[in-house]
Amino acid sequence: MVRTAAAEQFLLISMWCSGTQQPLQFCITLLFTVLNSIVVDNARNSHEYFQLLCRLLNFACSSGCPLPTADTLLNKEIEWLKKVRDNVRETGESQVDEAVLEGHLGIARELLSFMSPEKRFEIGSDERKGINLIKELVEDFVFPASRLMVRLQQTGELEDSGDAGGSLTIPVCASPPTTNAAFDLLVALCDHCVPNMQLLVQMLTDMFYSDREEPLVEWDYLPPVGPRHPKGFVGLKNAGATCYMNSVLQQLYMIASIRTGLLAAEGAATDLNEDFSGEDRPEGEGNMESSDNDCNDEKSGLEESRKEYNIGILKQVQAIFGHLAYSKLQYYVPRGLWKHFKLQGEPVNLREQQDAVEFFMSLVESIDEALKALGQEQLMGKILGGSYSDQKICKGCPHRYSKEEPFSVISVDIRNHSNLIDSLEQYVKGELLEGADAYHCEKCNKKVETVKRLCVKKLPPVLAIQLKRFEYDFERVCAMKFNDYFEFPRDLDMNPYTVAGLAKLEGEDIDRDYEATKPEVCTRYQLSGIVVHSGQASGGHYYSYILHRHTDGTCKWYKFDDNEVSECKMEDEEEMKTQCFGGDYMGEVFDHMLKRMSYRRQKRWWNAYMLFYTRLDASNEDTAPLAKSLDELTLSPIFL
Secondary structure, three states: OHHHHHHHHHHHHHHHOOOOOHHHHHHHHHHHHOOOOHHHHOHHHOHHHHHHHHHHHHHHHHOOOOOOOHHHHHHHHHHHHHHHHHHHHHHOOOOOOHHHHHHHHHHHHHHHOOOOHHHHHHHHOOOOOOOOHHHHHHHHHHOHHHHHHHHHHHHOOOOOOOOOOOHHHOOOOOOHHHHHHHHHHHHHHHOOOHHHHHHHHHHHHHHHOOOOOOOOOOOOOOOOOOEOOOOOOOEEOOOOOOHHHHHHHHHHHOOHHHHHHHHHOOOOOOOOOOOOOOOOOOOOOOOOOOHHHHHHHHHHHHHHHHHHHHHHHHHHHHHHHHHHHHOOEOEEOOHHHHHHOEEOOEEOOOOOOOOHHHHHHHHHHHHHHHHHHOOOOOHHHHHHOEEEEEEEEEOOOOOEEEEEEEEOOEEEEOOOOOEHHHHHHHHHHOEEEOHHHOEEEOOOOEEEOEEEEEEEEEOOOEEEEEEEOEEEEOOOOEEEEOOOOOEOOOEEEOHHHEHHHHHHHHOOOOOOOOOOOOOOOOOEEEEEEEEEEEEEOOEEEEEEEEEEEOOOOOEEEEEEEOOEEEEOOOOOHHHHHHHHOOOEEEEEEEEOOOOEEEEEEEEOOEEEEEEEEEEOOOOHHHHOOOOOOHHHOOOOOOOO
C-alpha cells in the first residue's frame, strides 16, 4: 500500500507538476540508475518500481518526450533477458525473482515504443543482425516444449537426447504474469512491423496448427490441463474412484530411494515404440502379437502370465514416476495402470473404490516380483519390508519357539485404544494359551501354558502402519468404518516392540535363532506420510499428506489430493488433530424443529488410515547398488 501510494506521487510529480519535460526525464534516468542495485536487493518488493517505470516510459512516448538513451537501454534489456535464458538452459532455473523478470519484459516492451518499424524488424526477425528476439521469446521463454515437438516432427530427432534434467523443456517464463509479459512484448514487436508478425504467425502455426484436421471453432480456448507450479509437484488424475491408487502412488514416489531405484531399474520397458498412454488405439496400430506368441503363452502357463503382468505393472509405475518427476503439466493421467492393474486376478472397476492398503500390498508384491524376474534386487522389500517374530513362550518349562514372517504393513487396532503407543503395546502383549488351548511343547512332549505373541524382528527403513478403521459386519452384511479418536506421534521409537527390546525389558535372552542386529541399529522413526480416508466404508475419498525435505534441509508438508497438490500446515498440532485423528467435534447444523442453527456433537468422518514413518538413519545410500542418480538417466527421443 505504501509503495503503491509513493509510486502514484512520483507519477504525478513527473507528469503534471511542471510545464517542461525535465522532471519526467530525470525520474526515468533516476529509476534506471537503481535497476541493477537496489531493485536486485529488494526483488520481491519490486513490482511497484517496475510498474512506475513502465508507466513513465509509456507517458514519455505518448507525449513526445525524447529519450536519447532508449536504444542503449533496450540493448541492455535484451542482453539481460538472454542471460536469464542461458541460466535456465544450464541450471534449469532462471535464478531471478518472477517480479524482476516480469518487470524487465515490461521495460523492453515500453522501450520498443521509441523504436521505428525498421529497428523493430532488426531486433525481432532480421537474421543478419542475429538478435532474433521473436524466435527466442517463443522458443525459449514461452514454448520450449513445443519447439522440441516441431523439431521431432520435422527431423525425427530432439536437439539433445541426453538432456536428462529436461532443461530444454523448461520455459523461462514459468508463471502466468511473466508469460503474459512475454506475450505483450511479442505484440509490441509486431506492432507496425509486418515481417515480425509474419514470422510469429508462421512459428505459432508450425507449433499448434500444422497437423490439425479440423480448425478450432472456439474462441478463448482453455486447455484442459494447467501448468505445473514452478516449485511444486505433479498430481494424478482420478478416473472416478481411483483415489486409492493416487494416494498410495504419491506416497511411494515421494520416498526418494524408491523413486530413484524404480526409475533406474532396467529391462521392463524395452520397446521404444510402446504406447504408455493407455488410450484405445484403432485396429492395426500398436504391437500385434503373432500366433507363435499365442502358442508360447499357452505353453508358459500361469507362471509366465503372472511374470508378464508383474513386469507390466513395473513399466506402468516407471511411466507414472517419470511423469511425476519431469512433467510440466498440473497432473498426469495414468491410463496405462488403470487398464493393466488387477486386484485378486480381476480388472478393477474405475468407478468402484478399493482398499488403499490392499492396493499397496498388491503393488509392492508385483513390483518386487518383476524386479526379481529381471534379475534385480527386490527394492520394495528392502525399503518397506520387515519381519515379525511369531513367538510362543512356554510358562511351564524353559522352552520357547519362534517363527519369522515377513511384512510390508503393520496393522494395529484403533478400537478401545486412543493412541498408537497403547495399540502397539497391546499388539506385542500377546495372549495366554491354557487349558484345552494350551500349546504342546515338542521338547517336553506335553501341553503347557504358553504366551503367544507377535513382535517385530526386523525394522524396515520406511515403516507402513495400517489403522484398522474398517471391519465387515456379518450380521448387517456390510462393511463398517470406525471414526474413533486415535492419535499418533510425529516421532516413534519402535524398540519396545522388537524382539531385542522385549527381551531386554523382560530380562531374557534373545532367541538363539535370532541373529542379533548391531547394537547401534536405529529404532527411531519420524512421521513422513499420512493416507486419509474421508467418508463411509461403502464409499469415500482417499488423499495423502506427505512431508518433503527440501535440498536446503527444510521440511514442508504437502497435500496430494488427486490432481491438486498444495502446501498445508500439518506441522501444526491442532491441524494434525483436526485433519487426521478422527473423533468428535462440535459442528453447526440446522435444527428443523427450532428453525435455526445450533451446535451438535458430530463425528469426524475424515481420519488417518495409513501412516508412513521414515527411520532416522535411512538414506538413499541403501539403494546404491540399484539406484542411479536421476541426473545420470537419459531420456530417449520418444515421449512417454
